[in-house]
Amino acid sequence: xxxxxxxxxxxxxxxxxxxxxxxxxxxxxxxxxxxxxxxxxxxxxxxxxxxxxxxxxxxxxxxxxxxxxxxxxxxxxxxxxxxxxxxxxxxxxxxxxxxxxxxxxxxxxxxxxxxxxxxxxxxxxxxxxxxxxxxxxxxxxxxxxxxxxxxxxxxxxxxxxxxxxxxxxxxxxxxxxxxxxxxxxxxxxxxxxxxxxxxxxxxxxxxxxxxxxxxxxxxxxxxxxxxxxxxxxxxxxxxxxxxxxxxxxxxxxxxxxxxxxxxxxxxxxxxxxxxxxxxxxxxxxxxxxxxxxxxx
Ligand code: PRT
Ligand code: ZN
Numbered sequence: 001x002x003x004x005x006x007x008x009x010x011x012x013x014x015x016x017x018x019x020x021x022x023x024x025x026x027x028x029x030x031x032x033x034x035x036x037x038x039x040x041x042x043x044x045x046x047x048x049x050x051x052x053x054x055x056x057x058x059x060x061x062x063x064x065x066x067x068x069x070x071x072x073x074x075x076x077x078x079x080x081x082x083x084x085x086x087x088x089x090x091x092x093x094x095x096x097x098x099x100x101x102x103x104x105x106x107x108x109x110x111x112x113x114x115x116x117x118x119x120x121x122x123x124x125x126x127x128x129x130x131x132x133x134x135x136x137x138x139x140x141x142x143x144x145x146x147x148x149x150x151x152x153x154x155x156x157x158x159x160x161x162x163x164x165x166x167x168x169x170x171x172x173x174x175x176x177x178x179x180x181x182x183x184x185x186x187x188x189x190x191x192x193x194x195x196x197x198x199x200x201x202x203x204x205x206x207x208x209x210x211x212x213x214x215x216x217x218x219x220x221x222x223x224x225x226x227x228x229x230x231x232x233x234x235x236x237x238x239x240x241x242x243x244x245x246x247x248x249x250x251x252x253x254x255x256x257x258x259x260x261x262x263x264x265x266x267x268x269x270x271x272x273x274x275x276x277x278x279x280x281x282x283x284x285x286x287x288x289x290x291x292x293x294x295x296x
Contacts, residue, residue, distance in 0.1 A: 007048040008206055011062040011071035014053035018190050021098045022072040023051065029213035044064075046205060057081075059193075064090040066195045069202040070210075073223065076103055076167065076188040080130045089197030094214060097221065099190035103128055103180040105135075106174050107163045110155050113182045119143045119163065125155035126165035128185075135185045155178040216294045224270045225263070225289040229253060232260045234282040241277045244268035265291070 012022040023033055023042070031044040033051065037216040042051040051067055059073040060081040066089065078092070105124070107113050125146040126132045132145055146161045153173050155161040167188070168174060168181055192214065195201065225246075230238055239248060244267030253259040262283075270288050278286055 006203060007050055008070065008202055008210065009050050009052055009067040009068045011052045011054055011059045011073075013056045013059070013072070015148075018056065018072060018074065018099050019053075021190070025072070025096065025214065025217060026051070028217045029210065039049050047209070047210070060085055060090060063088065063193050063195050064197070066197055066201045069195050069207060071193050072190055073193060074099055074101070074188050075191050076101070076128060076186055078191065078193060079186065080128050083130055086197065089195060090193050091189045091196050093194040093211060094192040094218065096190045096192055097218065100188070101167045101169045102181075103131060103165065103185040104168045104174075105163060105165050105166070105183040105185060106153075106179040106181045109178050109180050111163070111202040116141050116183060122162040123160075124163050124165050125152050125161035127152055128165060131185055132165045153179060212295065215296065219267070219296060220291045220294045222267065222269050223294065224266050224292050225291055226266050226270060226287070227261065227263050227289070228278060228283040228286040229259055229261055230278075230281070232258050234245060235260065235262070237281045238262060238283060239280060240275060241281060242266055243270060243274060 010026070013019045026044070026049070027033060031047045031049060033046055034043050036043060040053055042053065044050065052062065054062065056073055056077055059071040060078050062068040063071040064085040064087070070093070072172060075092070078090075105116075105119070105296075106205050112118070118139050119136070120143060123144045123146050123182075124132060125148050127148060127150065128146045129145050136143055136145075146155065148160070152164050152166040153162055154177065156179065157177065164179065165185055171181065174181060194207065226242065235250065239245070242248065245264040248262050248264035251261050253261055275286055275288070
């Protein structure tokens with residue numbers, strides 16, 4: 001293998017909704033990424049990986065072809081592209097928990113709508129013709145699909161189409177254009193995808209190492225370290241309340257018979273309600289701390 005083959009190439013979006021968060025994920029996994037003069041390729045200084053910065057639409061192809069070992073893209077883009085890719089050569093390695101959005105059917109506010117059958121005979125503008133056609137086929141609806149590469153939300157106003165099928169996050173864009181969402185075509189989030197075609201193309205151990213670190217980052221997002229003092233008699237009740245905790249560490253408190261300190265790693269979100277319940281169960285001095293690094 002040449003030196004170049006020993007470095008992992010990873011495709012990320014250059015500019016847009018996923019660009020910053022994609023690089024941040026690898027930085028949280030400990031990679032020092034030089035945002036160098038070479039705009040197309042960023043290099044990690046302390047890990048054999050390079051980041052190919054491209055349009056998100058090209059990422060599934062780069063990974064399926066093996067030009068890149070890994071990539072980060074919205075599930076919506078991956079699913080849209082799958083039919084024209086060597087689908088067997090790319091798989092979702094991890095859902096990443098950011099870039100959430102929903103591909104929705106939206107109609108002008110004044111239009112009546114009961115169910116998908118109402119779309120029959122209409123024209124629908126979208127950047128996701130494959131996903132939309134699948135939705136229409138599933139519902140047995142015959143409608144015409146008008147493919148647009150952007151600014152889909154203006155299509156009804158310009159009489160380019162009757163209704164639209166577009167990504168929605170907060171819903172502000174729809175509202176600003178006099179549209180309302182009426183049905184969901186797909187829920188999406190950013191996913192880490194990996195090349196699976198030729199397993200030997202990239203060093204498996206390097207990919208496994210990176211995935212392990214990413215798993216650590218994803219796990220610590222929700223995970224908290226929680227500490228409190230409590231009466232020993234309330235231990236069972238408290239363990240019951242702690243969200244997603246394994247076996248907590250319980251130590252006696254010096255000079256306070258019957259009182260213990262409880263330390264636990266909680267794998268799920270710790271809400272204020274959880275703290276209130278712990279307090280009601282007899283806990284005091286409750287501390288919730290973020291976890292910086294974790295290896296499972
Ligand atoms: O240049 P390039 O081709 O790489 O970028 P792009 O313009 O195609 O993609 P980009 O950056 O807009 O989105 C990249 C990915 O981010 C998408 O494929 C989704 O997986 C994800 N994502 C998450 C979103 C949104 N949220 C989102 N809100 N993608 C687009 N939007 C747009 C949407 O199209 C609409 O115009 O934001 C508008 C709606 O937002 P709200 O908040 O008004 O509802
Ligand atoms: Zn794009």
